[in-house]
Amino acid sequence: MILNTVVYSTVTVMDLISVLFTLLFAIIIAKLITTNLRRTLKEKLSKEHLGILEKIINYSIIIFAFLSVLPVLGINTSGFLVAGGIIGIIIGFASQSIVGNMISGIFLMIERPVKIGNQVTIGDTSGFVEDINIMSTIIRTFDGLYVRIPNEKVFTNDITNLVVNVARRFEYVVGITYAGDADKAIGIIKKIIEEEPLALKNPEPAVFVDNLGDNAVNIIVRIWAPSTHWYGVKRKLLWIIKHTLEENGLEIAFPQSTVWFANEMKMRVND
């Protein structure tokens, strides 16, 4: 029969056909997996990143299938295994950080703790996320510097996303003198907050005497503002609070010391 005809060595026509079918099957499986992956991750990953992930999975399946059919074609893969193992170890050591960054990048794209445009703090770096690549994340710091952080570092560091929630709270400590009327100061501060459009009505701002300090009665002021505008509100209100309190006769306290002398001080006045 033609199927049992030897083509070369011990490889028959049947072997060639089974190899072809296996490879074809692997291609179909790879296509099915990547199509499903595209549907599942379409919303979660950008087109560019999804394309890279699809290619990695597609080629991995095909290469695996190709290596598995080599013995059928009479090619001994044990030599490949030894050589591949050694090359693998060398490449593994050399590309440890590259693979680490790539895998971290994939997880970052799936988990999405940060998005492009977010204001974030990653480790010691704070700024706007400019881009998230497969290998690294690009940050534009608040003072305009370009910082490239490898994804492995991003993934293992603490990430603080400053704008993922729609509102955030900030706080001042306003110290007034012991001679000042804290109730009056609280009333004035509450009125200032009420008049500021971007200071949220709800969650309600909190203004209260927190502690009686060494030099001042410390009033805590807690205000909620939209995450996108909180810093502007924070900068604006503190100065208004300071001015308004002073206009109303309330002094902002600063450290003072009263020195008592055991003996009466003598003063000599020169003509």
Place this chain on the structure above:
Amino acid sequence: MFGFYEIPLNIEKNGISISVEGEGGSLVYRRESPEGSVKKNILAKGGKLLINPVEPLIKPEELTPYFLVEFSKSVMIEPKAESKIYIKFPVEIGVFIAGERHYDILDCVTLMKQKLTLYGDASNGLICKYWLSDVYNSIPQAEPFHEGVIELNIINTTSRWIELTKAVFNAYGMKIYYGTDRVSMRANLRILGENFAEIDFIDAPIKSGMEKSLEHYTVRRMSVLTTKFVMEMGL
């Protein structure tokens, strides 16, 4: 003050003065109001200005399309019932420039206080423009340059008594009408569960003879998915 004006113009009412006058070959738009003054150059030979009430969401800046009205006293509505209430909203006055049948907003002014609030929690909630209103059983008096009236038709589809403390509106669906004595909107608030309601606007005036406003979001020709708002973080 509301209506069409031919350029040049100079109008002053309720502490707001608006003018467009020729200056050195071009037109200069000036607006003065208690909140400040604005001056803009207009590169056009002529045209018209349209001044009318717009969605109360442009001031202090366009941060959100959601508008929350808190009721000064909560409203209890009986099961399977329908009832009308009236609440007020702050009027924002839009100044549109018209030319070749195209409109664009030139300026927006308000005489009312502005405030924002959070509907829901900080992680899943929405930033909304805030207004505190009394609840009325009949159309209340409201000075059209300051406050407008929303007729809210509440439909309780549940079999329980429901307490309503607020209403949240989506600016994309607002249909504003104005007359000489009032500015109005009409909306349906359909209570679908204890903590769940749907609000959508009705494109009709509160009284006959009122003019339809040109809304800011209509002029921007934005494609929006929905004009309704679903209150699912508390009534």
